Amino acid sequence: MEKLITIGEAAQRTGLSAKMIRHYEASGLLKCSKRSEAGYRLYDSQQLQLLGVIKQARKLGFPIAQIQSLLDLLQNPDRTSREVKSIAQHHLNEIEHKINELQQMRETLKQLSDNCSGDENANCPILDGLCQNSLK
Amino acid sequence: MEKLITIGEAAQRTGLSAKMIRHYEASGLLKCSKRSEAGYRLYDSQQLQLLGVIKQARKLGFPIAQIQSLLDLLQNPDRTSREVKSIAQHHLNEIEHKINELQQMRETLKQLSDNCSGDENANCPILDGLCQNSLK
DNA sequence: GTGAAGCTTCCCTTGATGGTAAGGTCAACT
DNA sequence: AGTTGACCTTACCATCAAGGGAAGCTTCAC
Numbered sequence: 353m354e355k356l357i358t359i360g361e362a363a364q365r366t367g368l369s370a371k372m373i374r375h376y377e378a379s380g381l382l383k384c385s386k387r388s389e390a391g392y393r394l395y396d397s398q399q400l401q402l403l404g405v406i407k408q409a410r411k412l413g414f415p416i417a418q419i420q421s422l423l424d425l426l427q428n429p430d431r432t433s434r435e436v437k438s439i440a441q442h443h444l445n446e447i448e449h450k451i452n453e454l455q456q457m458r459e460t461l462k463q464l465s466d467n468c469s470g471d472e473n474a475n476c477p478i479l480d481g482l483c484q485n486s487l488k
Numbered sequence: 489m490e491k492l493i494t495i496g497e498a499a500q501r502t503g504l505s506a507k508m509i510r511h512y513e514a515s516g517l518l519k520c521s522k523r524s525e526a527g528y529r530l531y532d533s534q535q536l537q538l539l540g541v542i543k544q545a546r547k548l549g550f551p552i553a554q555i556q557s558l559l560d561l562l563q564n565p566d567r568t569s570r571e572v573k574s575i576a577q578h579h580l581n582e583i584e585h586k587i588n589e590l591q592q593m594r595e596t597l598k599q600l601s602d603n604c605s606g607d608e609n610a611n612c613p614i615l616d617g618l619c620q621n622s623l624k
Numbered sequence: 625g626t627g628a629a630g631c632t633t634c635c636c637t638t639g640a641t642g643g644t645a646a647g648g649t650c651a652a653c654t
Numbered sequence: 655a656g657t658t659g660a661c662c663t664t665a666c667c668a669t670c671a672a673g674g675g676a677a678g679c680t681t682c683a684c
Contacts, residue, residue: 360630365623370631371673379671390680392631404621412618413593415670426615436614437606444597451590457549458583461576470573478572479562482548485540487501496661506662507642515640526649528662551639 356386356394366403376406379416381423402426414443492522492530502539512542515552517559538562550579 363370374393377383382402384393395403402423409419418439425431425439460481467477499506513519513529518538520529531539538559545555554575561567561575596617603613 358631367622367624369673372671374633375672388631388680390631391633392680400623401619401621404623405618408618408620408622410671411593412597413590422615422618425612426619429610431610431612432608433604433610433612433614434606434608436612437601437604440597440601440604440614444594444601447590447594447597451587451594454549454583454587454590457547458580458587461548461580461583465573465576465580468569468573468576470570472568472570474565474567474569476561476567476569476572478569478576479558482541482544482558483537483562484544485537486503486544487536487540488503494662505641508640510663511641524649524662526662527664528649546640 354396356396357400359384359393359395362395362400362403365400366407368403368407373403376403376416379420381406381416381420412443413447414439418443490532492532493536495520495529495531498531498536498539501536502543504539504543509539512539512552515556517542517552517556548579549583550575554579 357365359370359373362368363373366373368376377393382399384395385399386394386396388394405423405426406419409422414422421439422436425436464478464481469475493501495506495509498504499509502509504512510529518535520531521535522530522532524530541559541562542555545558550558557575558572561572600614600617605611
């Protein structure tokens with residue numbers, strides 16, 4: 353007889369919020385196995401495990417759609433690690449792309465900021481930089 | 489007599505979309521100076537300039553609220569470069585924070601991915617990593 | 625048996641952007 | 655003069671992950 357827990361306890365154990373657990377369910381990630389007579393969501397230990405996976409995957413920035421795929425693979429004994437790695441690689445590329453964009457911003461912004469005295473003077477290289485119009 | 493242009497031309501000249509120019513107006517960033525008899529937005533060259541500033545600032549990732557402040561300072565002769573630099577620094581901190589988060593994700597993900605053979609085998613260190621539950 | 629805490633669903637907000645729809649306007653070509 | 659096509663208007667909906675809050679039901683402890 354499996355011990356079943358409510359959404360609040362599942363939230364505590366996983367570090368997710370009850371709100372988000374419901375949200376993930378609405379997004380199709382993970383239904384609770386059972387409802388109590390009163391309609392309360394009840395989770396068994398395997399589902400708690402899966403909620404933990406969702407938590408970890410979100411921590412790594414995987415979008416919900418990809419977590420969906422990861423959960424499917426996790427529960428599919430016929431999976432190949434190739435499929436899993438492919439998803440991870442794709443996400444890794446996204447992350448690196450975002451890092452590049454942000455680093456680009458940082459460098460430009462840092463240059464402008466470094467040239468700005470930051471004193472009482474109205475003259476400001478940062479504003480000058482923003483005004484340099486690339487108007488067509 | 490100032491030459492006035494429509495939103496479509498302003499969009500072309502700035503590289504913004506007409507959609508976003510309207511959105512920025514609705515957000516309180518920049519009203520057009522005039523409307524034609526038919527209700528078309530009309531922009532003068534100074535406003536085109538300001539739209540260019542918005543474009544550049546968005547390119548650097550400034551959120552709308554901060555662009556609002558920057559536009560205010562730009563048009564305020566009593567500004568100090570200290571005020572401008574403060575906004576820029578704040579945004580720079582945000583950017584660096586995001587970069588750090590992403591780099592953290594990248595490293596964790598890369599480690600998992602590097603340990604994964606990516607072949608026909610069902611055994612997968614990436615899934616294992618996601619399953620390592622920090623359940624309380 | 626009452627009150628507090630926990631659960632339910634439903635709707636709204638964020639932030640920047642895009643899509644689409646329904647309708648008015650303008651200019652150019654026929 | 656009329657039609658066509660490009661451009662403009664507003665208004666609503668969607669995205670993505672997360673949270674806020676309301677209104678109402680349930681459970682538990684005292």
